[in-house]
Amino acid sequence: MSTDPIVPLDPNWPKASLAEIRALLTAPGAKFELDTVDIGGVPTKVWKNAPPTLRILTQLVRAYGPREFTIYDDERVTYEANYRAVSHLAHRLREMGVGKGDRVALAMRNLPEWPVIYFATVSIGAIIVPLNAWWTGGELEYALNDSGAKLLFVDGERHERLKTCYDKIPALERAIVSRARGDLDGAALLDALIGTPGSWAALDDIGLPEADVLPDDDATIFYTSGTTGSPKGALGTHRNFVTNIMSSGYTAARAMLRRGEIPPEAPEHKTMLLVIPLFHVTACSAAMMTLVAAGGTMIFMRRWEPELAMEIIQREKVNMTGGVPTIAWQLIEHPNRANYDLSSLESIAYGGAPSAPELVKRIYEEFGALPGNGWGMTETTATVTQHSGEDYLARPSSAGIPVAAADIKVMDVEGRQDLPIGEVGELWARGPMIVKGYWNKPEATAETFVNGWVRTGDLARIDEEGFLYVVDRAKDIIIRGGENIYSSEVEDVLYAYPGVMDCALVGVPHKTLGEEPAAVVHLAPGASASESDLQDWVRHRLAGFKVPVKVLFAPETLPRNANGKILKKDLKALFVSDEVG
Structure with missing residues (x-):
């Protein structure tokens, strides 16, 4: 059962049904055409036109050349400069003995160096292990040992935190520090390998080193915690991450067709103020992958400060921001909001925390921006369902419907049978975004991943039109x-x-x-x-x-x-x- 819209909608909306739009967007020859491939022995729907790997994505987006990719304070890095830095670092990784399947850990705040390290690592077939920059030294130490990382990139703050832990991480061969704060204590400087962001554009054009990388090769380990035991590393693939590019595009096209607009042939350039950390799949997969593929610009902040964010939105004509409901609330309620021109904002989207219908309404009424949210988890590489525009205004307590390449179902607690529409049970999800399993944890993998489905531990219901409502978390998580x-x-x-x-x-x-x-x-x-x-x-x-x-x-x-x-x-x-x- 759906809820009433929280704002008046055009009486002629929607201009087409969800089923009609899905058929149109996924038709043979269409941009969002689906295919079926074997993933781990399970026939799985995939986006036929998604880039095959992150390596190929890295090469494709170089075409955006002089367009700005990242902005951090006064540091502005173009797509061409970023590509040259990625290529040089990929060669340096090879020289340090990093090969296919080796783990390279990354623990730093959102900086221009972060995506360079990420793309350089996955482009040579190694596995990037982004670590929570808020963790203590002991928590970081656990993940480094669990992943068996042979190389670690850190910023100065994380290096200081880990100094007393390095001798407890036997597999770690080298730490490389960016923006060091003090003594290196045996670590190397990232600047010595590729220079500083301002110098990347002047690096020689050497291209990526040769590498054999396939869609279902291991690419990432993002750590998530279960309700018992130690944190678990979710093992993601190249296909998992390129899937979100198409999923986000599909959702945007669906929203436009619902209101009777024709989606553009080519992606439009957008500027995003990214204030959530890239060590979460929400930022890395749902935000960065989509933005990179469309040639968008990411702006980083050292820390979230609402008034500084408004200054940036006004100065850089930011189109999108969000991440968690906190961001939207603090912008809405800031006493100085009227002093800034925030009219460039088109979308404020979020996930990862409960949000009130009142917030959905106020985003629309006070900013004129369309709200958006979705549902996903580390084990689904972020997006499974997405909710935006009028559909979100019409169902503000829902997390949206699955993208066309995904399926969801609600099962009884024993996992034996599907429950009828409207009944609450455990949410299961499947699709090309589901990770392979947990790193070195076969028992936990077998419990959670079943024939292509992931048992999410969330309690949910699905309405008659396929909209998801997460009602509680069976896994004992506080967000x-x-x-x-x-x-x-x-x-x-x-x-x-x-x-x-x-x-x-x-x-x-x-x-x-x-x-x-x-x-x-x-x-x-x-x-x-x-x-x-x-x-x-x-x-x-x-x-x-x-x-x-x-x-x-x-x-x-x-x-x-x-x-x-x-x-x-x-x-x-x-x-x-x-x-x-």
Whole structure:
């Protein structure tokens, strides 16, 4: 059952049904034609006209030449300059012994060097391992050891954080630092290999080294955490990432045809203010891949500052921004918004955190921009469903419908049968965007990936027109402003505090971040701890965004069901009244 539109829509909208548009866009000879190929023994729908590999994509987009690819402060890098830097770094990687299948880790904030390192690595058939730049040294150390990375690229901040960890990572042969802050301590400088961004345009045109790269070759390991155990590396392929290029184009064309407009033959140049980190698939796959293929411009910020963002939007005539609902809320509610011309904004899109229908409405009414969102996860290389324009305004609580190359279904909790339309169950998804599995974790892979489908752990329903509604997360995840916080990881740290006998982490609503982590703790008799004691304990062991914003103390052990599982739904209510017991 769909919801009523939150703003008045053109009474003549839509001009065509979803089925009619799908048939038109995917017809033989059309840009979004589908094909079927064997992926891991499973016949799978794919976009017939997607670039075969990231290596070929790298070579194709060089054609955008003098157009600006990245902007960071006063550093402006063109597509040609970026290609030359990628080519030179790819040759240097080869000289350092990096070959097909070797892992190259990357831990840095959004900088012009980030996409250079990414494309240089995958273009020679090696596997790039983007790491969360917010992680502590210990968290980074775990992922480096788990992936077996032989080379690590870091910015100065991450290098300082990892200095005491390098001797605990035996497979790591070399660390290469960009924008170093202090002593290198044996690491190499990226500048010595390819120069600084301002010099890339003057590099010799040497082209990429020869490499044999196929669509289903391993390309990436992005780390995601499960509800139990250590973080897992999702092993992505070249096909996974080029799929999102076509998926985003298909969604844009679908929205235009729904309102009766004809999609352009060639992609239009757009400028995006990218304020979410590239170490997430949302930014790397859903944003960067789409933008690169269309010859768009990415603008980076050192850190998110709403007023600086408005200055950039006005100066650079930014067309798109977003990433998480927080961004949109802070732009809407900023007291100085009227001082800036934000009329160039055409779209504010996001995913990765819950959003209120009120936000959808205000984006449209106050900016004149069309809102957009979608559903995906690390294991789906981002996009499976997308929602934009009038369809989103008509169903603001939905996550959209699958792109034509993807399928979704809702299964019973045992995973044995499909559930009828409208019933809530576990969401399953399949398509050419689904990763191969988890790096070196065959049991977890077998549990999660079934005959081409991924069991998402999300509880959802699908309406009669195919629109997805995610109603809860079966996996115990809290999403704070787009950052996943896995309860068991924080709970394990809390349990390690002397005297903590019982504890649970829950998500409490937050207007702009979606939700924040909060803890309920029961102490052993005679033990003592304050809220700040426990917050400091977590802060010293995990990234800052995982620290509970509030800790309540329960006089008894926490409520459980018949199976012994803590009733977290009941605990969330405690934070409304701040009372326990």
